[in-house]
Amino acid sequence: MSTYVICLDYATFAFTRDSVNLGKIQQCLSGGVDLGFRQFGMSEHSPLQSPYGLYYKPECGSTENPHVLQVSGVGCEHFRETLPCLAKVLRDGGEQAHFRRIDLCFDVIMKRSAWRSYLAKCFTYSMENQRQRKKFLLQGSGEAMTVYIGSRHSERYFRVYNKSLQQPSYEYVNSDGVFVSLSDDECVIRYEIENKWMPRWRKGEKVVSDPSPLFDWYYFDSEFLSRYVRDSWLSFGSDVMLPDDFENAEFVTDISVRNLHPVEDIASPYSDVVFANVSARKDCAPYSFDKSLEYAASHYGCYVPYILRDDRLLAICRDAAREKFGLDIGFSIYFHDQARDEFEELPDDSYSPWSEDGEFEEIDILIGKESRTYADFGSR
Secondary structure, X not given: OOEEEEEXXXXXXXXXXXXXXXXXXHHHHXXXXXXXXXEOOOOOOOOEXXXXXXXXXXXXXXXXXXXXXXXXXXXXXXXXXXXXXXXXXXXXXXXXXXXXXXXXXXXXXXXXXXXXXXXXXXXXXXXXXXXXOOOEEEEOOHHHOEEEEOOOOOOEEEEEEEHXXXXXXXXXXXXXXXXXXXOOOEEEEEEEEEEEOEEEEEOOEEEXXXXXXXXXXXXXXXHHHHHHHHHHHHOOHHHOOOXXXXXXXXXXXXXXXXXXXXXXXXXXXXXXXXXXXXXXXXXXXXXXXXXXXXXXXXXXXXXXXHHHOOHHHHHXXXXXXXXXXXXXXXXXXXXXXXXXXXXXXXXXXXOOOHHHHOOEEEEEOOOOOOOOOHHHHOOO
């Protein structure tokens, strides 16, 4: 019988007015340690981002829940032990406070050939059965394709994707807490459920789908959580490829596998130890702005020369930077003489050699911003 590890992979907190501020968030998550929040945008209500997977909107426009904190998978990994502290602040804010979204996932090791076969079956099934096209949505290409199941506007939305390609450095941990090495013909496939807070009207009555219990089950009642995850995936029957004997599989949370001690209150006897662990992980944050730049360069670097020689595209880049970071970025480009000649002769329908060979002598895209570091920009 197989055992799968359930992880909390995303959470959105919706706080009531005056129930939280940036200082209280940092106090709950890290014991007051600075988490590097930076504000991007021109407005005083512009969102703040932390390189530790946190995105805080102090004024999102809602009257009842104006303060929203999004905790990404990176944030969940950093603050897994202290998120219950923040949940207590959330609930102390009154009945209108709630979780807007909670994502739960589990991983499966699969042969690459089996993954390709599944993608082919999903594509064929969705094309042959017109009624299923809304049920299955495939995006991407090759083994990097993601399968989306259900409606994006429903209270539950499912994803299946190749975690090994989405995050090459990802390490699979089994139910015994042991890191498992993969062979060249294996990959980690992630099954993910996005659960959303959603009000609906049924027969004249307002009915709310609230994912908040999932948070409590994840931390304090894995039996209920296991039943929910199993039943949710089985509800699709044979339409979804599941591991063999999935209906009889057992589930545990990574909380128990890793022997973590979540704290619900900053006054907890464990709080000093937990906050010390969080601070230690803070220096090993895997995601920062320079990593984002590396990703952009590796995936989209081939387009850079075409953008640099087109004033209209450069203007679009400047506007995007101003919108995202609140900065007016100037461009100054210098070439070797030979590179300049080749650049001007570059045909419109070819790839750029400079995305690989680095023929640019100097590209200064942060004129007047030398005092800012990559960390000042943060990342989502």
